[in-house]
Amino acid sequence: MNDTPVSDIETLLMACQFGDGQFPSGAFGFSWGLEGLVTDGLVGRGDLVPFILGQVDGRWSGFDRVFVAHAHDGAGDEAALCGLDAGVETYSLASAQREGSRRAGAALLGIHARLGTPGAAEFRKLVSAGKTPGHAAVALGLVLAGAGLARGPALALSGYGFVSGLTTAAIRLGIASHIDMQQAISAARPVIAALAQSPVLPIDEVSSFSPLTEIAMMRHGARSMRLFSN
Numbered sequence: 001m002n003d004t005p006v007s008d009i010e011t012l013l014m015a016c017q018f019g020d021g022q023f024p025s026g027a028f029g030f031s032w033g034l035e036g037l038v039t040d041g042l043v044g045r046g047d048l049v050p051f052i053l054g055q056v057d058g059r060w061s062g063f064d065r066v067f068v069a070h071a072h073d074g075a076g077d078e079a080a081l082c083g084l085d086a087g088v089e090t091y092s093l094a095s096a097q098r099e100g101s102r103r104a105g106a107a108l109l110g111i112h113a114r115l116g117t118p119g120a121a122e123f124r125k126l127v128s129a130g131k132t133p134g135h136a137a138v139a140l141g142l143v144l145a146g147a148g149l150a151r152g153p154a155l156a157l158s159g160y161g162f163v164s165g166l167t168t169a170a171i172r173l174g175i176a177s178h179i180d181m182q183q184a185i186s187a188a189r190p191v192i193a194a195l196a197q198s199p200v201l202p203i204d205e206v207s208s209f210s211p212l213t214e215i216a217m218m219r220h221g222a223r224s225m226r227l228f229s230n
Contacts, residue, residue, distance in 0.1 A: 011153050018144070019160050021168065024111050030100045031169040036216030038173045048176045052163055052184045053191065055210060060162045061195055063091070063208040064137045068158045069200040071141025072151050075119055081138060082126065087203055088135035094217040098133075105139035112139075118146035152196050159192030160185075 017023065034051075037043040043051050067088055074080035092098040106127060112120035120143050127134030137158070144154035167184050170176035176184070201207075 011149060014147060014149060015153060015157050015160075018147075019157050019164070021164065025104065025108055025161065030104065030165065031173070032097070032100070032166065033094075033210075033213030033216035034166060034169050035173060036219055037212060038170075038175055040216070042212065042216075043175065045175050045180075048167065048170050048180050048184045049187045052166055052188050055166060055213070056159065056163065056188055056191055056195075058210040059208050059213070060159055060192075062201070063206055064158060064162060065155055065195060066201055066203065066206045067135070067137035068141040068144075069151060069155060070203055071138040072145040072154050073141075075142050075145035078122075078126070081123060081142060082132040084203065085132040085135050085138045087206065088137055089133050091206060091208065092135075094214045096217040097214065098135075101135045101137070102133050104136040105134040108136060108139045108143060109134060112143040112146070117143050119143065120146060155196035156192060159188070159196060163188045163192070 018025075032055075034043065037051075067084055071081060071084050074084065088101060089098060092101060106124075109120050109124040109127065113124050120139075123132075123134070123139070123142055126132045140158055140161075141154065144157065145151075149157070163185055167176065167181040170184075171178065171181055
């Protein structure tokens with residue numbers, strides 16, 4: 001972990017850099033079940049804000065946020081990080097979700113290893129050697145800690161990336177405009193800000209409840225025409 005303190009301005013600039021849609025985080029090819037829900041007519045125009053808020057509450061708050069926080073705290077502890085990684089693998093029921101998370105994590109570790117972010121190259125070697133899956137939430141917590149971002153801003157960035165990825169997918173799927181996207185992000189922003197500063201559950205109390213999106217991901221591989229990987 002990078003022990004060098006980061007100023008407020010540097011924190012803001014770092015969040016802008018890592019949260020930018022042009023940052024090669026590896027998440028561009030994933031809709032996390034949204035494509036299937038749109039195809040089945042379960043999510044359409046006008047549904048984006050409630051869908052996003054539901055995903056923040058049902059998935060990110062009790063699952064991704066928890067793993068990012070603990071990975072941030074455990075940066076530098078190989079055994080702890082591998083244990084967290086195994087937890088994400090176990091609790092991710094849909095194979096498409098597991099595979100997408102691994103691919104996104106690999107991309108994130110790859111770019112941060114090339115950027116020289118402390119801890120990224122070492123953990124990437126463990127992933128490459130097959131010693132740990134390298135899931136996105138664990139990779140994100142690790143690299144943001146290595147970059148010197150405090151836990152609160154790191155969680156805020158995680159939440160923003162989660163929402164941004166879903167809203168970008170909604171635009172590509174044709175159910176939202178760029179204004180719709182910004183309205184959804186604005187609606188989610190105070191929720192994410194509050195959660196980023198809230199206590200984090202221990203790993204054995206992690207939870208996720210987004211059954212429709214998980215079912216959509218399970219069915220996704222059988223569809224003949226797909227825009228996204230999951």
